[in-house]
Amino acid sequence: MSGPGDAAGAQPPDGFAELLPGEAACHRRVEDLLLGSFRRWGYDEVITPSCEHYHTLAGTCGEEAFKFVDHRGRILALRPDVTPSIARLAATRLAGVSPLRLCYRAQVFRSQQQEGWHEWGQAGAELVGPGGPGADGEILALALQSLQELGLDSFQAAVGHRGLLEALLEAAGLGHQGQARALDALRRRDLVTLKSLLGSGSLLGKLVAHPARWSAGQLLPELENQLGGGTALMEIHAIFAMLEAAGLSHRAYLDLGLVRGPAYYTGMVFDIYAPPVRRALGGGGRYDRLLQAFGSSRPATGFSFDVPALVQAVKEQCPLQAGGRDYYVVPVPGREQAAFACAVRLRRRGYTVELALDPSGVENALAWARDRGFARVLLVGNSENSEVVLASMSRPPGQGRPAGIH
Amino acid sequence: MPALTLALAKGRLLPPSLKALAKAGLGLPELEPESRQAVFHGPGGLRVIIIRDDDIPTYVARGAADLGIVGKDILEEAGGPTVELADLGYARCRLVLAVPQGQNRLGPDLTVATKYPRVSTAYFSSRGVAARVIHVHGATELAPRLGLAGAIVDLVATGRTLEVNQLEVADTILHASARLIGNPASCSLKGSYLWPLVERLKECAGGEES
Numbered sequence: 001m002s003g004p005g006d007a008a009g010a011q012p013p014d015g016f017a018e019l020l021p022g023e024a025a026c027h028r029r030v031e032d033l034l035l036g037s038f039r040r041w042g043y044d045e046v047i048t049p050s051c052e053h054y055h056t057l058a059g060t061c062g063e064e065a066f067k068f069v070d071h072r073g074r075i076l077a078l079r080p081d082v083t084p085s086i087a088r089l090a091a092t093r094l095a096g097v098s099p100l101r102l103c104y105r106a107q108v109f110r111s112q113q114q115e116g117w118h119e120w121g122q123a124g125a126e127l128v129g130p131g132g133p134g135a136d137g138e139i140l141a142l143a144l145q146s147l148q149e150l151g152l153d154s155f156q157a158a159v160g161h162r163g164l165l166e167a168l169l170e171a172a173g174l175g176h177q178g179q180a181r182a183l184d185a186l187r188r189r190d191l192v193t194l195k196s197l198l199g200s201g202s203l204l205g206k207l208v209a210h211p212a213r214w215s216a217g218q219l220l221p222e223l224e225n226q227l228g229g230g231t232a233l234m235e236i237h238a239i240f241a242m243l244e245a246a247g248l249s250h251r252a253y254l255d256l257g258l259v260r261g262p263a264y265y266t267g268m269v270f271d272i273y274a275p276p277v278r279r280a281l282g283g284g285g286r287y288d289r290l291l292q293a294f295g296s297s298r299p300a301t302g303f304s305f306d307v308p309a310l311v312q313a314v315k316e317q318c319p320l321q322a323g324g325r326d327y328y329v330v331p332v333p334g335r336e337q338a339a340f341a342c343a344v345r346l347r348r349r350g351y352t353v354e355l356a357l358d359p360s361g362v363e364n365a366l367a368w369a370r371d372r373g374f375a376r377v378l379l380v381g382n383s384e385n386s387e388v389v390l391a392s393m394s395r396p397p398g399q400g401r402p403a404g405i406h
Numbered sequence: 407m408p409a410l411t412l413a414l415a416k417g418r419l420l421p422p423s424l425k426a427l428a429k430a431g432l433g434l435p436e437l438e439p440e441s442r443q444a445v446f447h448g449p450g451g452l453r454v455i456i457i458r459d460d461d462i463p464t465y466v467a468r469g470a471a472d473l474g475i476v477g478k479d480i481l482e483e484a485g486g487p488t489v490e491l492a493d494l495g496y497a498r499c500r501l502v503l504a505v506p507q508g509q510n511r512l513g514p515d516l517t518v519a520t521k522y523p524r525v526s527t528a529y530f531s532s533r534g535v536a537a538r539v540i541h542v543h544g545a546t547e548l549a550p551r552l553g554l555a556g557a558i559v560d561l562v563a564t565g566r567t568l569e570v571n572q573l574e575v576a577d578t579i580l581h582a583s584a585r586l587i588g589n590p591a592s593c594s595l596k597g598s599y600l601w602p603l604v605e606r607l608k609e610c611a612g613g614e615e616s
Contacts, residue, residue: 115468156594158594189489189590190490191489191491191492192491193490209604209605210598210600210601212594212597213597271590271594273590273594275595277591278468278591279469279487280590
């Protein structure tokens, strides 16, 4: 059997998606809403190149990148992540701006498929310059607030801290090598190996099982007791106090066993989950040493969201209103120019208008308009026009373009 | 909608897994040994599915199941983003490198037949051995006798199969037993239901066969 789909190149390459009308609109709408939230917090959008020098990605996620060679023999990589590009920018052309608040939306590419995909959309924000918990608290609160503004009502952040984790491993009596093995086990989420390293009775061993069982208010005094203070503990205290002040503390819990994939995190880290998505929607944390690769010692913190995962959560939790179509303008034979002029006038008034180019009869036009979700059909006749109302208008006239399309 | 889905493996892990569930007060009344049914509803909103063992990491990683019980050998081979929650202690066995009896040294041109290509490749490369790994789906122990490979990497419980096929253990790659695994998002979002169940299963699995 053969069909048009069998020809080489008739399908996109394995692991690369094409988003059709509707689906594409939904992705863009989610991105627009996120970027809108980021902007209200003072984050300016930047557009970084799709590819970077491979060595720019060293120590991050370069191994996962698609690589190619340019005409001078240099290795380039399609960005597997946007954070290294932002770090490069913050260390070089924007080195003088502090605090530097940047956000982005971009496609990322990985040579190893994730959930079956090589390419997907990310949207994120980065705060470069300030090193304290104030910046971390802002970044975490922004991530949570932007999900709230997207309309999600069920989501949770697991929040950890690299320094606090290291202090707990030390308190459990682990030496340098033991700590490295424990961190590796946590990165692989292997709690069996972790428990065998920690032995019984360690606080961390207790905390990695069902971390959300305790509120930060309950845990922090116990940690204070165990560790006798420390910078990391003070930072976590301050971050949770900020969430409390923002009315977001019910969205986060302390997960001290959290170790995120990229090795560059140095302080606070977080992952965000929302039903029905069965993987993290996104996450981030503090990466104070990433800019060193570009000769800068600026501390930084940030996060990114996985746009397809967000779209899945939004579809389930709070379906976005599809952008409504207002008028389908249909001429009787010979009145095409009048219909065209009429459509232009309506568009100038802010309506979404499509024009029937092919006079296929009123019945066909009505069926098509119904299928495509038009609110009204305008029949342009020889002497007068008539309107057929199919549904209510998506918005009152004169309101301009719908939100989300900029 | 079930509160939680637990995936169990068909085969040798099934009887001890069901025993642990029953002991935890989550027995499946409808389960009949010869039935082809794969989805069961247990008490307290628990749904149990019974599927192939090597599918369990996939189901759990993608969240089709919140929890799963699977051998460490399968889990290591899958290498997916699941949380390894507990060693349930039963179904103990070893993943070994086995060679024809009397051949105590590995030849320079080593070919190895195995159901575990990922684990085997990692094992040989960590030892600097250039081995060619041949992926087979069963009857691995026949491979050396039939000239398919010079050695095998396979799971050994008693060692009887190796003996019958004139093979002997050259090295142990890992000690396997039944592991309880979880989906990372479920561990977070369904935590208040999931973690107490993990504790109960851990307690009830102890003292099974070893």
